[in-house]
Amino acid sequence: MNLDNFKSAWQQQSTDTHSAIEINQAKLAEIKINKQIKALNKMKWARIIESVVFLIIIVLLWKYIAAGFTFSAPIISGFVLNLFAIIGLAGNIGQIVLISNIDYSKPVNQLQKDFYRVCSHKLELTKLLLMSVPFYLAYVFIGFDLLFGIDLYQYLELHMIWFYSLSSVLLFIATAWVFAKLNYKNISEKWVNASVQFIVGKRLVTMAEFLNSSELIES
């Protein structure tokens, strides 16, 4: 049996199944929103609230920098953390725009990519947080300055500075590698699959697998 032999039977189904589906047009006309759009709206509001939080962090960090502007470790730390907050804010604004432009009449692969980007927000935030790990001393410097009014860097001995610098470089290499790997293109790798599922959930894994499989033949 050939697939083409099935075509007529399949198309004939449209007339056969006409009574198999009943639509209540009156009820339908009352619909203003459905589950998928409700979920997207919920995500949009969550992104708006997160953006406000990022904005508050940015303002507070700028106030901190402006209050004690010198070439010191806490102030440089303030700049570094500010940079991450700005990236976070930009990412959130991008998400809001993306959600607003979701269009179901787009080609399937394109819309699924948009959905993946929308649903992978938590993963992207985790990756951003991960990329700030090599700069862990920035948190320590600011913390000491805010809590005790001490510039910790001044009290560090040279070998400690070397130790922290080297550990930061090594951490940067490791986190940059993880950052690049946590992508839908690598979803077939066990640890990537497990990490994505742990951070976001099974749905994103399914989406990633779909996108990956659709591009497999292209490459």
Added chain:
Amino acid sequence: MTTTKKTQFAQAMEQHKGIIYKIVNSYCQNKDDRQDLAQEILTTMWLAYDNYNNAYKFSTWMYRISLNVAISYYRKDSRREDKANEECIVKIADLSQEGESNEVVKQLYEFIGQLDKLNKAIMLLYLESESYESIANSLGISKTNVATRISRIKHTLKLQFETRDS
């Protein structure tokens, strides 16, 4: 939406509701999911209808939206108690209740059910006699990708039937 547009939509839906039937039966295993997905497709069509461009064939546009809803459809718990409202909007008969004349179609649904989400979409469009180019445009993949996948699907189907016959 104006009254004229509402009437146009109602007519278009009556004419093409078979598309919803085929998609929900291809993408969902259980009855509740089929009902839920049909509701999602129908309401998404309704909400998107204002942006429908007459330059496109309605069935192509409807397939594209329906496939997008079906592929992105995700239900954490099929047993949720949220069906009271939806049952009033769309009712789908159970596939197993269809007559014996649909035996071939049932076998096809069984086969489609085993495919992955993208191959299901390709198969559905192919069975509607859409050209490779049209399938590629609707799915946003290359014509070569479509051709390769159809050839693989045909091969798998042939093997399945040979195994069944022997």
